[in-house]
Amino acid sequence: xxxxxxxxxxxxxxxxxxxxxxxxxxxxxxxxxxxxxxxxxxxxxxxxxxxxxxxxxxxxxxxxxxxxxxxxxxxxxxxxxxxxxxxxxxxxxxxxxxxxxxxxxxxxxxxxxxxxxxxxxxxxxxxxxxxxxxxxxxxxxxxxxxxxxxxxxxxxxxxxxxxxxxxxxxxxxxxxxxxxxxxxxxxxxxxxxxxxxxxxxxxxxxxxxxxxxxxxxxxxxxxxxxxxxxxxxxxxxxxxxxxxxxxxxxxxxxxxxxxxxxxxxxxxxxxxxxxxxxxxxxxxxxxxxxxxxxxxxxxxxxxxxxxxxxxxxxxxxxxxxxxxxxxxxxxxxx
Numbered sequence: 001x002x003x004x005x006x007x008x009x010x011x012x013x014x015x016x017x018x019x020x021x022x023x024x025x026x027x028x029x030x031x032x033x034x035x036x037x038x039x040x041x042x043x044x045x046x047x048x049x050x051x052x053x054x055x056x057x058x059x060x061x062x063x064x065x066x067x068x069x070x071x072x073x074x075x076x077x078x079x080x081x082x083x084x085x086x087x088x089x090x091x092x093x094x095x096x097x098x099x100x101x102x103x104x105x106x107x108x109x110x111x112x113x114x115x116x117x118x119x120x121x122x123x124x125x126x127x128x129x130x131x132x133x134x135x136x137x138x139x140x141x142x143x144x145x146x147x148x149x150x151x152x153x154x155x156x157x158x159x160x161x162x163x164x165x166x167x168x169x170x171x172x173x174x175x176x177x178x179x180x181x182x183x184x185x186x187x188x189x190x191x192x193x194x195x196x197x198x199x200x201x202x203x204x205x206x207x208x209x210x211x212x213x214x215x216x217x218x219x220x221x222x223x224x225x226x227x228x229x230x231x232x233x234x235x236x237x238x239x240x241x242x243x244x245x246x247x248x249x250x251x252x253x254x255x256x257x258x259x260x261x262x263x264x265x266x267x268x269x270x271x272x273x274x275x276x277x278x279x280x281x282x283x284x285x286x287x288x289x290x291x292x293x294x295x296x297x298x299x300x301x302x303x304x305x306x307x308x309x310x311x312x313x314x315x316x317x318x319x320x321x322x323x324x325x326x327x328x329x330x331x332x333x334x
Contacts (some may be wrong), residue, residue, distance in 0.1 A: 007117075008097070011106055018079070018109025019142060026069035026145045038072070042151070045161055046070055048202075049146055052162045053169070055198050059297035061190075062173040066144040067165055077132030078149045079107035080114035084126035085270040088238050088247050090231070092274050093126055094316065100139075101177030102316040105275065107136055129271035135164045140172035152216075159213025162198045167191030174301065176308055178316040184279045185320045186304065189286045192217060194297070223262050227276040230258045234273070282320025285328055293332035303333040 029046045032038055038046075049067050057063045083105040084093035092104040108114035118130045134149040152160045170187040199210040237250045255268045266272075293299040307327045314323055 008095070011095075011108075012097075014109055014113055015107070019138070021109070022071050022078075022145060022147070023142070025071045025073075027071075029068055029070050029146065032070055041157075042148075045151060045157060046146065048158060048161065049165065051202065052165050052198060055162075055201075056166050056169050056194065059194060059197075060173070060301040061166065061169045062140065064140050064143070064169070064172050066140070066142075066169070066172065067146050068143065069145040070147075071145045072148045075111075076149060077111075077134060078147050079109055079133050079136055080111050081105050081107050081129075081131050081133050081275075082114050082118045082121070083129050083271045083275055084121045085129075085274050087125065087127050087270065088244070088251070090235065090238075090270060090274055090277075092271070092317065093121070100175075102180075104180045104317060107133060127269035127271045129266075129269055129275055131266070131272075131275070135168055137168040137171035139175050144168065155208045155212035156216040158203070158209045159195050159199050160216065163191045163195035163213075166194045166198075174304055174308075176311045179311055179314070179318065179323070181277065181281050181317050182311060182320045182323055185281045185283070186286065188279045189283060190297075193290075224276055224280055226258060226261050227273055228280070230254055231273045231277055234270070282324050285321050285324035288328045289324060289332070292328060296332075299332050303327065306333050 027037075029049060033043050033047050036043065053063075053067055085091065094102045094104055095106060096102045106117070108117065114130055118128045122128045135147060136144075138144055146161075146165070150161055150164050151157055167187045167190065170190045171183065174186060175183055195213065196210070199207065199213060203209045233254055234251060237247055237254070240247070242250065258264070259268050262268075264272075289303060290297075290300050293303060304327075307323075310326075311318075311323055
């Protein structure tokens with residue numbers, strides 16, 4: 001078993017190598033569009049990146065040099081995300097780094113390295129989840145490229161690309177060290193809502209692109225609701241007076257039914273459920289804050305920025321609903 005220092009060094013080494021590899025592969029987007037080096041579909045999606053970035057900046061996201069280049073990968077994920085959780089509670093394993101503070105997941109650029117690390121964690125007794133991720137953010141410290149893994153099939157591609165770019169641009173605009181759940185929940189809220197506005201403006205309210213995006217997001221939301229229901233059911237089981245053996249048996253039953261209901265391709269664990277909660281918590285509070293700010297994204301962002309010192313003082317990975325409730329009550333920043 002590796003010590004914490006060895007794990008951090010191992011992770012940072014592969015992250016640096018993976019980032020360097022992406023930088024070596026990148027090609028200027030304007031050049032691709034101009035020279036017709038890739039398929040027409042790829043060129044059309046890449047041609048939309050500039051307008052998506054400009055749209056985000058008009059709505060309060062920070063202007064960066066990211067997404068001016070493109071990287072084509074011969075794989076279906078840019079990183080594989082490994083997370084871990086206690087077997088009979090929803091207490092996540094955390095890692096800590098100087099810039100990000102405490103985080104609840106690690107992204108690995110090579111699938112075999114991610115799997116090896118996930119296996120080590122499982123041997124230590126953790127519930128483990130390993131999932132492919134189509135994108136990630138360096139929080140503005142590097143000029144992130146558009147990656148081929150960001151493209152989905154069909155008419156939903158433009159909306160999903162906009163969602164991804166706006167989501168990751170939010171991370172470069174707003175990041176609270178030690179609050180992974182808040183960071184991802186805010187990014188998911190902003191990415192999804194702004195993507196719909198972008199599609200409505202760029203393609204029209206009756207466009208096939210908007211319809212396909214809404215259908216895909218509805219499917220994702222339905223699956224997320226099932227994951228959230230299982231999370232709440234297991235919370236009750238773990239807090240009950242049942243024996244250790246009884247809790248494990250009930251857990252297996254809940255997760256087996258959930259995997260069948262969601263048609264999940266991988267085994268579902270506590271770590272899987274925590275990751276879903278990480279990306280979708282505090283949505284009611286974020287909706288309320290947005291409404292309080294008169295549906296103004298710049299004011300919404302300004303209010304979150306003003307609350308950042310308070311969020312940083314809270315315990316790591318606090319429930320976003322608890323963090324945001326007093327902000328909503330306090331009203332929108334002028």
